[in-house]
Amino acid sequence: MVSEQFLKELPKCEHHLHLEGTLEPDLLFPLAARNNIKLPDNFPQSVEELNKKYAQFRDLQDFLDYYYIGTNVLITEQDFFDLAWAYFTKVSKQGLVHAEVFYDPQSHTSRGISLETVTNGFKRACDEAYKQYGITSKLIMCLLRHLEPRECLATIEEAEPYIKNGVISGLGLDSAERPFPPNLFVECYEKAASLNPDLRLTAHAGEEGPAQYVTDSLDLLNVTRVDHGINSANDDELLKRLAQENIMLTVCPLSNVKLQVVKAVSELPLQKFLDNNIPFSINSDDPSYFGGYILDNYIQVAKDFPHWNYNVWGMIAKNAINGSWCDDKRKSELLTKVDEVVTKFL
Numbered sequence: 444m445v446s447e448q449f450l451k452e453l454p455k456c457e458h459h460l461h462l463e464g465t466l467e468p469d470l471l472f473p474l475a476a477r478n479n480i481k482l483p484d485n486f487p488q489s490v491e492e493l494n495k496k497y498a499q500f501r502d503l504q505d506f507l508d509y510y511y512i513g514t515n516v517l518i519t520e521q522d523f524f525d526l527a528w529a530y531f532t533k534v535s536k537q538g539l540v541h542a543e544v545f546y547d548p549q550s551h552t553s554r555g556i557s558l559e560t561v562t563n564g565f566k567r568a569c570d571e572a573y574k575q576y577g578i579t580s581k582l583i584m585c586l587l588r589h590l591e592p593r594e595c596l597a598t599i600e601e602a603e604p605y606i607k608n609g610v611i612s613g614l615g616l617d618s619a620e621r622p623f624p625p626n627l628f629v630e631c632y633e634k635a636a637s638l639n640p641d642l643r644l645t646a647h648a649g650e651e652g653p654a655q656y657v658t659d660s661l662d663l664l665n666v667t668r669v670d671h672g673i674n675s676a677n678d679d680e681l682l683k684r685l686a687q688e689n690i691m692l693t694v695c696p697l698s699n700v701k702l703q704v705v706k707a708v709s710e711l712p713l714q715k716f717l718d719n720n721i722p723f724s725i726n727s728d729d730p731s732y733f734g735g736y737i738l739d740n741y742i743q744v745a746k747d748f749p750h751w752n753y754n755v756w757g758m759i760a761k762n763a764i765n766g767s768w769c770d771d772k773r774k775s776e777l778l779t780k781v782d783e784v785v786t787k788f789l
């Protein structure tokens with residue numbers, strides 16, 4: 444296995460990180476107190492109890508139930524800034540160089556918090572992360588697929604100024620996958636794309652849902668990237684297409700284990716993706732809930748795929764950079780850094 448120090452120094456990109464999923468219990472309770480939010484009686488009432496619950500979830504929905512309760516403690520622009528800032532500070536020590544991060548405005552607008560409050564708080568943290576840590580970033584607004592598509596359309600309309608001025612760089616689709624297929628959101632994706640031709644499109648698909656949802660996300664939503672996508676491995680035609688069209692899958696190893704999508708990271712079809720030239724990146728999804736940030740995910744994959752050498756890891760890091768939505772200058776800077784680190788450890 445490659446060394447942990449190498450994985451730490453390797454320039455890493457995160458493409459699948461829900462900012463609300465970085466809410467650690469030791470921030471959740473102080474924010475609840477700061478904002479006078481009473482958590483439900485059946486919600487764990489201490490950091491220790493909450494950490495115990497986070498040790499295992501039955502499935503995606505079991506996790507989402509906790510996740511949405513957690514978001515209720517976020518009220519002011521400063522709360523959103525503090526949340527994202529805590530995340531950037533942590534990963535700045537793990538070799539993260541570029542982050543394309545999700546957020547769920549509807550979890551907040553449904554509680555009377557404006558999309559501006561949320562977006563401005565997160566954007567300020569992104570700007571500060573660049574200033575203080577040199578981390579570049581992009582904001583991706585996600586639609587909650589358990590909500591009515593017409594509500595999602597209204598959210599896109601609310602976000603129009605941020606989509607037009609590029610503060611929101613991408614559109615995503617998250618929450619409970621299985622009963623809410625991609626075809627429900629065709630109009631939303633078309634509307635968002637019409638507001639700015641540079642808006643990037645992605646969607647969660649093939650996490651708990653079938654490979655068909657990945658195909659439909661490509662065909663119906665015109666996504667150029669797929670979040671999770673691991674069930675693509677069950678469809679050989681789709682695998683060929685992902686390679687031909689250079690569609691990156693944003694894989695989340697520790698998440699998949701915690702949500703019981705797989706029993707162990709070693710079961711993930713990562714070798715199959717490599718063998719079929721399908722680019723993937725390694726990501727943390729909701730790190731405070733799933734027991735690890737970006738470097739923890741890299742280390743676990745390295746442990747479960749111990750035959751991958753420095754060159755293989757260099758290629759994985761480069762695929763993540765090439766699949767990023769940053770400009771060519773930033774990409775070439777980061778690609779050069781990968782070569783330097785690989786050479787140092789070879």
Ligand SMILES: Nc1ncnc2[nH]cnc12
Nearest residue numbers: 461617618619647728729
């Ligand atoms: N892993 C995940 N899948 C779907 N929706 C999510 N929201 C936060 N994390 C998610």
Ligand SMILES: [Zn+2]
Nearest residue numbers: 459617647728
């Ligand atoms: Zn996710």
